[in-house]
Amino acid sequence: MKDNPKDPENLYSTWTFPKVTICFLLLISFSYISYSMKFLHPYLCTQQSQSLNFQSHFSTPQSADPNPPTSQEHKTNISHIVFGIAASADLWHHRKNYIKLWWRPDQMRGHVWLDQPVKTDPKSNHTLLPPFKISGDTSGFNYTNPKGHHSAIRISRIVSESFRLGMKNVRWFVLGDDDTVFVTENLVRVLQKYDHNQFYYIGGSSESHLQNIKFSYNMAYGGGGIAISYSLAKALEKMQDSCIQRYPDLYGSDDRLQACMAEIGVPLTREKGFHQFDVYGSLFGLLAAHPIAPLVSLHHLDVVEPIFPDMDRIHALQRLEAPTKLDSAGLAQQSICYDINRSWTISVSWGYAVQIFQGISSAREMELPLRTFLNWYKRADHTAYTFNTASVNRHACQVPFVYYLSNAFYNRTTNQTTTEYVQHQTRMPECNWKMANPSRIHKVQVHKSSDAHLWDKAPRRNCCRVFRPDSKKKGTLVIEVGVCHEDEVVKVW
Numbered sequence: 001m002k003d004n005p006k007d008p009e010n011l012y013s014t015w016t017f018p019k020v021t022i023c024f025l026l027l028i029s030f031s032y033i034s035y036s037m038k039f040l041h042p043y044l045c046t047q048q049s050q051s052l053n054f055q056s057h058f059s060t061p062q063s064a065d066p067n068p069p070t071s072q073e074h075k076t077n078i079s080h081i082v083f084g085i086a087a088s089a090d091l092w093h094h095r096k097n098y099i100k101l102w103w104r105p106d107q108m109r110g111h112v113w114l115d116q117p118v119k120t121d122p123k124s125n126h127t128l129l130p131p132f133k134i135s136g137d138t139s140g141f142n143y144t145n146p147k148g149h150h151s152a153i154r155i156s157r158i159v160s161e162s163f164r165l166g167m168k169n170v171r172w173f174v175l176g177d178d179d180t181v182f183v184t185e186n187l188v189r190v191l192q193k194y195d196h197n198q199f200y201y202i203g204g205s206s207e208s209h210l211q212n213i214k215f216s217y218n219m220a221y222g223g224g225g226i227a228i229s230y231s232l233a234k235a236l237e238k239m240q241d242s243c244i245q246r247y248p249d250l251y252g253s254d255d256r257l258q259a260c261m262a263e264i265g266v267p268l269t270r271e272k273g274f275h276q277f278d279v280y281g282s283l284f285g286l287l288a289a290h291p292i293a294p295l296v297s298l299h300h301l302d303v304v305e306p307i308f309p310d311m312d313r314i315h316a317l318q319r320l321e322a323p324t325k326l327d328s329a330g331l332a333q334q335s336i337c338y339d340i341n342r343s344w345t346i347s348v349s350w351g352y353a354v355q356i357f358q359g360i361s362s363a364r365e366m367e368l369p370l371r372t373f374l375n376w377y378k379r380a381d382h383t384a385y386t387f388n389t390a391s392v393n394r395h396a397c398q399v400p401f402v403y404y405l406s407n408a409f410y411n412r413t414t415n416q417t418t419t420e421y422v423q424h425q426t427r428m429p430e431c432n433w434k435m436a437n438p439s440r441i442h443k444v445q446v447h448k449s450s451d452a453h454l455w456d457k458a459p460r461r462n463c464c465r466v467f468r469p470d471s472k473k474k475g476t477l478v479i480e481v482g483v484c485h486e487d488e489v490v491k492v493w
């Protein structure tokens with residue numbers, strides 16, 4: 001739900017400070033508060049002119065609680081989640097396609113919260129999307145942030161408005177944007193770890209250090225998805241409207257939520273699979289070396305390049321469907337192994353891509369995302385990420401050969417999944433190392449047993465092993481991915 005930083009050129013036209021003695025960082029961050037985004041801003045809605053209906057926000061009748069705490073006989077499943085998706089009529093026509101990618105109308109509950117009604121396209125099947133709700137009037141709330149938009153208040157209140165619907169058997173409210181794609185199986189896996197009867201506020205930070213300085217490291221970024229336990233939502237609903245009044249100067253919806261969480265005293269529970277993706281460029285580096293945590297969400301999909309090359313954004317995301325169905329827990333999980341005879345280092349991001357590097361690199365290098373992406377603050381360099389990264393400017397021989405997912409299926413004979421990855425044709429720089437060249441490998445085939453319980457255990461990277469080259473399958477590298485054997489580690493000697 002964060003906007004883009006404004007171009008640095010606009011800095012001086014917007015901000016006229018009398019003194020030059022402002023610290024450099026401060027100057028930078030102020031410039032980024034200035035947003036000029038018209039088309040990236042998802043929630044440009046005009047201030048509503050309806051008469052103020054303020055009282056109703058405060059005097060919601062609280063009848064008997066439809067969700068009394070129960071003994072936990074059943075593990076949390078998808079039916080216990082109520083989604084609240086922030087959308088605007090302006091962008092709905094385009095953004096609804098992201099929601100269709102993950103929404104399962106027969107299994108999921110929740111709503112798309114709009115600023116005003118949208119025309120439904122008779123050609124598109126609306127039963128494939130969550131039902132609409134029009135957000136309550138927020139014109140009685142003051143919004144004084146000069147850079148953001150009043151709609152932030154509307155979006156912040158989605159959790160309270162969802163709560164007031166009084167739906168039954170709810171354990172979690174999960175908020176997201178209309179350009180958020182959830183891997184819902186993994187969302188459920190994460191939420192299963194937490195007791196919804198307690199107060200939990202779960203999500204992720206921004207990838208950008210400066211963004212977290214400006215907003216907060218204590219804040220769950222809305223676009224990456226925010227999970228709020230039922231009990232916390234209940235407590236929040238009672239105070240959110242008055243709380244929002246105390247922070248008219250905040251920018252967004254998620255910093256308003258965080259302000260209220262701080263008043264309640266609930267910290268952010270950070271989960272590494274929630275991705276705000278405050279970056280530009282290619283997500284490749286991030287998805288090829290994902291943290292050892294279930295992949296829960298992807299965001300800013302209109303901002304970054306399609307996740308597979310030579311495809312549009314929606315089709316690229318659709319490509320993840322097959323591996324997600326086969327083994328959602330393993331999606332984009334990295335494993336690292338060596339082809340000792342050919343001196344190659346291989347990194348598998350299961351269901352997404354495989355990289356072959358010439359030479360032997362250690363696991364601690366390979367687990368760092370390659371900086372194929374740019375900082376949200378375009379002038380900030382790699383020191384402004386919240387995690388370690390590796391440079392893409394490497395020796396010509398150390399540029400990886402990249403293979404993207406092309407096929408995924410289940411082999412009944414072996415009871416394993418097979419995923420295939422084909423070489424992405426790019427001109428590789430001249431390399432003068434005298435060693436086997438991966439350019440002859442056109443396809444990588446990965447065998448893996450699906451492992452729905454991967455995340456029931458302590459986190460550990462899977463291991464991979466390279467099969468001996470098969471003369472009948474020239475040009476194909478065959479790899480097995482799975483739970484590490486006893487004492488198996490990523491090493492050469």
Ligand SMILES: *[C@@H]1O[C@H](CO)[C@@H](O)[C@H](O)[C@H]1NC(C)=O
Pocket residue numbers: 074075076077078079080169
């Ligand atoms: C989810 O759990 C509920 C119990 O709260 C159970 O009735 C339902 O069958 C479960 N649904 C699925 C899809 O497992």
Ligand SMILES: *[C@@H]1O[C@H](CO)[C@@H](O)[C@H](O)[C@H]1NC(C)=O
Pocket residue numbers: 125126127128
């Ligand atoms: C819309 O999708 C639902 C669920 O898949 C299906 O049952 C229904 O037949 C579809 N309607 C149309 C008009 O395609």
Ligand SMILES: *[C@@H]1O[C@H](CO)[C@@H](O)[C@H](O)[C@H]1NC(C)=O
Pocket residue numbers: 140141142245
């Ligand atoms: C909004 O701001 C105005 C001017 O500062 C103030 O008079 C009014 O009480 C505020 N309204 C609310 C609901 O806080």
Ligand SMILES: *[C@@H]1O[C@H](CO)[C@@H](O)[C@H](O)[C@H]1NC(C)=O
Pocket residue numbers: 411412413414418
């Ligand atoms: C499934 O596995 C068997 C045994 O390894 C193999 O012979 C067969 O070709 C595989 N099927 C497919 C479709 O790859």
Ligand SMILES: *[C@@H]1O[C@H](CO)[C@@H](O)[C@H](O)[C@H]1NC(C)=O
Pocket residue numbers: 415449450451
């Ligand atoms: C197939 O593999 C899954 C784990 O991936 C396992 O749970 C299941 O028991 C296996 N089925 C057979 C018939 O071996």
Ligand SMILES: *[C@@H]1O[C@H](CO)[C@@H](O)[C@H](O)[C@H]1NC(C)=O
Pocket residue numbers: 339340341466467468469
């Ligand atoms: C590497 O070479 C050895 C000896 O020739 C052979 O036994 C082994 O299978 C080879 N391993 C791979 C992965 O090619």
